Amino acid sequence: MKFAIQINTSPYQTNAGYTAYQFIQAAISQGHEVFRVFFYHDGIYHAFKYATPPDDEIPFAAQWSELSRQHQLDLVVCISAAQRRGLLYFDEAGRQGKVDNDLAEGFRISGLGQLVEATLAADRFIVFG
Amino acid sequence: MKKYLFVLRKPPHSGAFVQEMLDIILTTAAFDQKLALLLLDDGVFQLKQGQNPESLGMKDTASIFKALEIYDVHDIYTEVESLQERGLKPVDLCLPVREFYRKDIAGLMKQYDVVFAG
Numbered sequence: 001m002k003f004a005i006q007i008n009t010s011p012y013q014t015n016a017g018y019t020a021y022q023f024i025q026a027a028i029s030q031g032h033e034v035f036r037v038f039f040y041h042d043g044i045y046h047a048f049k050y051a052t053p054p055d056d057e058i059p060f061a062a063q064w065s066e067l068s069r070q071h072q073l074d075l076v077v078c079i080s081a082a083q084r085r086g087l088l089y090f091d092e093a094g095r096q097g098k099v100d101n102d103l104a105e106g107f108r109i110s111g112l113g114q115l116v117e118a119t120l121a122a123d124r125f126i127v128f129g
Numbered sequence: 130m131k132k133y134l135f136v137l138r139k140p141p142h143s144g145a146f147v148q149e150m151l152d153i154i155l156t157t158a159a160f161d162q163k164l165a166l167l168l169l170d171d172g173v174f175q176l177k178q179g180q181n182p183e184s185l186g187m188k189d190t191a192s193i194f195k196a197l198e199i200y201d202v203h204d205i206y207t208e209v210e211s212l213q214e215r216g217l218k219p220v221d222l223c224l225p226v227r228e229f230y231r232k233d234i235a236g237l238m239k240q241y242d243v244v245f246a247g
Contacts, residue, residue: 040149040153041145041146041149080149080152081149084145111156112152112153112156113156113160115153115156116153116156116157116160116162119131119133119157119243119245120131120160120162125243125245127245127246127247
């Protein structure tokens, strides 16, 4: 089965993002396809490269990067939700006259059209958070 | 084409959540998909008449709902019990809505391909 996933809450607001992470791992390990993971609302906080939790805590952004690398997972961060909260990729920062490069490895920035496309392509669409 | 039911359950002006949900709804409509909105629980307050959120630094999201008509979104549903529990009547809302009883909500959801939690 083909899944599309949306994540709406930040790592330290609820554990919904980590639940989604575990769901995706389980789905892939059972032979399902995850078409896209879309980070929206405060979910975009999963994509901050410089999040630096203490060593005994889960490094969420780094784990997403690793999952993306292992399974060529398409991790998309909504551009408007991201900019509103100060997460800028270097090219967008340049266009805004700012210097910044916050996006963790394996994520990409795009628009809401990518979310609608994912809901159209998937057999099941699940919102976490 | 798919049929989308956006289930809105949060009150307005609790952060930018409703404003950002409306962006998804407008984008889905721009993709020429068939969609309807269902206001449940505190979501019914999103259409309450007489909001003045700008004084709190929030967007007037109720006026964005009124713009949905331009995108051919005419189907706005709500739940009888959600309104009653909050002392509201359909006339207290700024747009015409169709009411469903709680017992019929599951049947309504079954008619849609995507039930979008928002």
